[in-house]
Amino acid sequence: MMWIVTAMYFVVVSGLLLVGFVVYGKTLFFLGRSGAFAKYVGGGIVYVLFACVLVAPLFIAPVFINGWREAFNSSVVYAVYFMVLFVLAALPGGLYFKKNFLSRLRRLGYFKKRQY
Numbered sequence: 001m002m003w004i005v006t007a008m009y010f011v012v013v014s015g016l017l018l019v020g021f022v023v024y025g026k027t028l029f030f031l032g033r034s035g036a037f038a039k040y041v042g043g044g045i046v047y048v049l050f051a052c053v054l055v056a057p058l059f060i061a062p063v064f065i066n067g068w069r070e071a072f073n074s075s076v077v078y079a080v081y082f083m084v085l086f087v088l089a090a091l092p093g094g095l096y097f098k099k100n101f102l103s104r105l106r107r108l109g110y111f112k113k114r115q116y
Helices: 002-032 036-064 068-074 076-100 102-107
Strands: none
Touching: 002 036, 002 068, 002 076, 002 102, 036 068, 036 076, 068 076, 076 102
């Protein structure tokens, strides 16, 4: 039963992370057009906030899934299952972000490829 609850938890998390990626992209796009100071300082603040949102499902899971901590610590299979579901939950939002925001944000100066 806990395995099914974990899967349902990550279905909901996937939708929330998709919304988070969209808000992150639109916020960076807005800040990128605002000016250099807002672009870098605001972008850094938004990055830190989004990083917290991105990893929050890992820390909130024990609230929604009864017996999560014991299962995670005692079963390697459940721990791998949990982490795979976390990656799969973030994947749709990441792909949407890449398709719809990444090229425009690169033109604004974010996510530039490094020259070695």
